Amino acid sequence: MATDETFPLDPPRPRALPVPPPIGETAPARRILIGAAIGFLALVLALPLAGVFTEGLRKGLGAYLAAFADEDALAAIRLTLLVAAISVPANLVFGVAAAWAITRFSFPGKSALITLIDLPFSVSPVVSGLVFVLLFGANGLVGPWLAAHGLKVIFAVPGLVLATIFVTLPFVARELIPIMQAQGSADEEAALTLGADGWTIFRRVTLPNIKWGLLYGVLLCNARAMGEFGAVSVVSGHIRGLTNTMPLQVEILYNEYDFVGAFAMASVLAALALVTLVLETILEWRHGDELARSARH
Amino acid sequence: MDIRIRGLAKDFGDFPALHGLDLDIRSGELLALLGPSGSGKTTLLRVLAGLEQPTEGRVFFGEEDASETPVRERRVGFVFQHYALFRHMTVADNIAFGLTCKPKSERPSGAEIKRRVEELLELVQLPTLAKRFPSQLSGGQRQRVALARALAVSPRVLFLDEPFGALDAQVRKDLRKWLRDIHDRTGTTTVFVTHDQDEALELADRVVVLNKGRIEQIGTPDEIYDAPASPFVFDFIGDASRIPVTVEHGRVAIGGTRLDLGVDALGAGPATLFMRPQHWRLGDRTGGLPATVVATRRHGTARRLDVTFDGGTSVEIDLAPEIGVSAGDRLTLAPTRWRIFFEDGRSIGGAHAEIGSEVRAVG
Numbered sequence: 001m002a003t004d005e006t007f008p009l010d011p012p013r014p015r016a017l018p019v020p021p022p023i024g025e026t027a028p029a030r031r032i033l034i035g036a037a038i039g040f041l042a043l044v045l046a047l048p049l050a051g052v053f054t055e056g057l058r059k060g061l062g063a064y065l066a067a068f069a070d071e072d073a074l075a076a077i078r079l080t081l082l083v084a085a086i087s088v089p090a091n092l093v094f095g096v097a098a099a100w101a102i103t104r105f106s107f108p109g110k111s112a113l114i115t116l117i118d119l120p121f122s123v124s125p126v127v128s129g130l131v132f133v134l135l136f137g138a139n140g141l142v143g144p145w146l147a148a149h150g151l152k153v154i155f156a157v158p159g160l161v162l163a164t165i166f167v168t169l170p171f172v173a174r175e176l177i178p179i180m181q182a183q184g185s186a187d188e189e190a191a192l193t194l195g196a197d198g199w200t201i202f203r204r205v206t207l208p209n210i211k212w213g214l215l216y217g218v219l220l221c222n223a224r225a226m227g228e229f230g231a232v233s234v235v236s237g238h239i240r241g242l243t244n245t246m247p248l249q250v251e252i253l254y255n256e257y258d259f260v261g262a263f264a265m266a267s268v269l270a271a272l273a274l275v276t277l278v279l280e281t282i283l284e285w286r287h288g289d290e291l292a293r294s295a296r297h
Numbered sequence: 298m299d300i301r302i303r304g305l306a307k308d309f310g311d312f313p314a315l316h317g318l319d320l321d322i323r324s325g326e327l328l329a330l331l332g333p334s335g336s337g338k339t340t341l342l343r344v345l346a347g348l349e350q351p352t353e354g355r356v357f358f359g360e361e362d363a364s365e366t367p368v369r370e371r372r373v374g375f376v377f378q379h380y381a382l383f384r385h386m387t388v389a390d391n392i393a394f395g396l397t398c399k400p401k402s403e404r405p406s407g408a409e410i411k412r413r414v415e416e417l418l419e420l421v422q423l424p425t426l427a428k429r430f431p432s433q434l435s436g437g438q439r440q441r442v443a444l445a446r447a448l449a450v451s452p453r454v455l456f457l458d459e460p461f462g463a464l465d466a467q468v469r470k471d472l473r474k475w476l477r478d479i480h481d482r483t484g485t486t487t488v489f490v491t492h493d494q495d496e497a498l499e500l501a502d503r504v505v506v507l508n509k510g511r512i513e514q515i516g517t518p519d520e521i522y523d524a525p526a527s528p529f530v531f532d533f534i535g536d537a538s539r540i541p542v543t544v545e546h547g548r549v550a551i552g553g554t555r556l557d558l559g560v561d562a563l564g565a566g567p568a569t570l571f572m573r574p575q576h577w578r579l580g581d582r583t584g585g586l587p588a589t590v591v592a593t594r595r596h597g598t599a600r601r602l603d604v605t606f607d608g609g610t611s612v613e614i615d616l617a618p619e620i621g622v623s624a625g626d627r628l629t630l631a632p633t634r635w636r637i638f639f640e641d642g643r644s645i646g647g648a649h650a651e652i653g654s655e656v657r658a659v660g
Binding site: 204 | 372
């Protein structure tokens with residue numbers, strides 16, 4: 001970090017002659033840049049976040065808490081937790097398997113697979129949702145067959161889970177691939193020569209090596225799974241108490257001018273985001289060397 | 298455990314890393330696989346350990362055909378250049394890993410494992426570090442732990458891939474001596490890969506020199522150093538100068554000067570004289586090559602001179618530092634040990650003539 005301070009061990013130096021850092025800007029330029037960055041952050045991040053909590057609490061703590069007594073609100077929270085509880089473990093397993101396959105084997109179509117994993121990042125979530133409607137909807141490819149067997153995917157929990165899995169698919173794999181690439185396979189080979197079988201190697205060597213990166217990926221995946229709106233909105237059908245997740249519930253309440261209810265619900269999501277952020281920071285601080293993201297900094 | 302390798306080939310896609318090697322490794326010996334990068338030495342080691350599958354050929358451990366045996370069942374130890382210690386385990390747990398992986402029926406008791414770990418820590422001279430994590434150890438200490446971990450499962454053969462490659466010079470020297478000592482005490486057949494000729498010559502009982510996936514020479518360090526079998530080995534082991542010569546009637550013509558090397562049974566024609574800097578002496582006027590000193594510099598215990606023969610060829614020579622010479626001086630030089638490789642137009646690499654390696658006074 002560039003500052004005007006001289007190093008404490010340096011001999012005293014006239015303050016009027018600060019030594020500019022090698023790639024430094026002049027002091028005014030530095031102040032303007034830092035000021036602009038902080039100001040922008042305050043305007044588009046801190047202020048709205050504070051707004052969520054103040055709006056939620058505008059009519060007092062009682063009204064805030066009452067918003068959670070509503071049956072539909074509780075159903076939305078339960079549904080969000082359920083969807084995350086299914087889609088996050090699913091993507092954890094997929095992410096580990098994909099990262100393993102990509103970093104340990106060479107096979108035809110490997111680079112295509114890497115590109116495909118990134119697809120959910122580049123496709124608009126609404127489009128992702130529509131794809132599932134096209135597939136499983138009443139007039140979709142497999143929709144009629146499913147309906148004939150009494151299975152409901154679209155406008156039901158399975159659809160929400162599928163859409164969420166799709167949208168959050170890259171997080172774990174994307175976090176693990178660079179870590180596992182950097183670590184190489186020497187540890188696993190060493191375990192192999194020592195007589196360990198595949199499961200033992202995974203449990204006692206691979207998993208401990210990637211655990212912090214895995215946790216990091218799962219955190220991001222979970223935050224997105226709970227906060228996802230676009231894709232989920234398309235497949236949900238907005239049936240109160242049945243297929244409304246928290247973000248969808250926020251929208252409904254807001255459109256009904258129930259601002260306290262909407263912002264109370266939103267504050268839970270915001271709090272989740274803050275918790276995720278804190279955990280991420282702790283992870284980066286304690287185990288930064290084992291995380292792909294900080295290694296790329 | 299003696300190992301026999303027959304017709305071993307390994308291709309990586311279109312790239313042939315090993316071309317049909319035959320090699321016998323004797324039980325209990327310390328063998329070095331020496332070669333430049335890309336020579337296939339690490340590939341050979343990994344194929345022997347079972348970490349790579351050969352494209353063709355067989356590997357026998359004693360009488361057993363190990364070609365189809367998976368790594369896990371080969372009972373070999375492998376030490377990696379970058380240690381590959383399990384970073385989340387203590388030193389003791391690292392060493393115990395192989396023992397704890399054994400199936401229940403063969404697994405020693407907890408107390409037995411503890412005793413074995415202590416014994417191995419003693420062997421690698423790190424008895425006080427059992428509770429440390431790999432990140433708290435120096436590079437040299439890590440490699441000792443890696444060796445102890447490999448030895449814990451009583452391997453039939455020990456393979457080391459550039460074991461000292463990541464360490465600095467002094468530690469490397471200490472560990473060489475230490476590895477030799479451990480080998481002599483345990484008697485485990487050991488194969489190690491290195492690109493460092495000093496390491497190979499100092500440490501190994503026998504050295505296999507590899508180049509471009511082929512074996513150039515197999516021999517004791519003395520044989521490799523004193524009687525290189527090919528121009529490649531001569532160049533790769535120690536310093537070497539190549540001097541183009543013409544051989545006629547047992548005489549060697551360098552530029553315009555003829556040297557009587559007293560060899561009758563030589564072929565005739567163009568050839569290359571290979572010389573080491575330390576194998577020159579100052580000759581008299583009648584029996585040497587007139588040369589001019591271009592530059593001098595200190596080189597270890599010797600004084601190294603860049604000299605140019607009157608014919609135009611430049612070589613490096615080492616003289617005792619007491620001999621006062623400086624740039625511009627005229628010298629007459631005679632070879633004490635030398636080697637000629639003929640260039641036979643029809644075969645790549647050329648045929649070579651076997652010349653007695655005894656030191657000869659020159660004419």
